[in-house]
Amino acid sequence: MEICKLIDECPHDIIVGNGYAPILPIFAQRCDPQLKLVHLRRVDRAAAIKSLMRNCELFPAAYGHYSDDPGAHAKRMTAFHFGEVAEDAWRPLPLADKISWYFDKTHSLIHEHSGLFNARVILETERLNDLGARQMLAKLVVGDAQVLPPPTRLNAHVDDSWLPCERRHKMQWLMGRLNAYQTAYDDVYPLEYFADKFVAWTGYQVRRTPQIGPEDYKTPEEVAATLERAEHILEKRLHDVKSLKRVLAQQLPPDPLGEDWRRAVSGGKRLGRKWMMIASRILASL
8 A cells, every 4th residue: 555655664753744634543553653643733723724724725735625726636635535425515515614624523533543652642732832832742752851842933834825826935935934933032043044044045046956946946147146145245244243243342341361361262272172171161250
């Protein structure tokens, strides 16, 4: 059976998706007993259904049997697959009724099959950032509740309906992994995130890799112009950062051991590694 082959040869440590709910028994049968199940459920059912309906409108290709869009090629389970209704009776149902069935059936199946897994937890979407939820997840994944994952808020599906179809893939790729929680608390994080994304995307263009489609490929001359512009912007902003550091240095208290001695310690030119460590501890204690 093809699904068994896909599971046996799966190269990933983690897979995510509600589409796995009906085949959880096959996972339990084919995989190591240490396979762990995380059941993530949104408590606010009405909000979850509304969100899924919106997602169906934005990404109809992923909602076969639900969306009327001719491009809806990824098929999802339906009530007629379980013999609950006839296929002819399913098709004219309002989208809200279909999505409501899908939400309830998915979680019903996960609950039904969860006993097949020795290690399992149930988490609520609304409380994922709570300390207890993160401790539970850490205990499940690495066996230590003290190794906490940071609070995270991602918008995996960005509303890009205002964009032309050919630009939506890039917007989804660019914004889908942005951690809004970290953006709110870490001033440097957005700089690091978008710089990483720029380097990755431009690398795809240079190598013409399958991560992007032909519509996103650029000529070598166009990529060269992009990199030239990026280099100019980064150099200018680096100059600004260094200027801010100089301004801030005037506001900091003077070094009690003297600037020359501190520079020698930080540069490591006059002191061995052992004494560098000692000097660092001394400075930290002042």
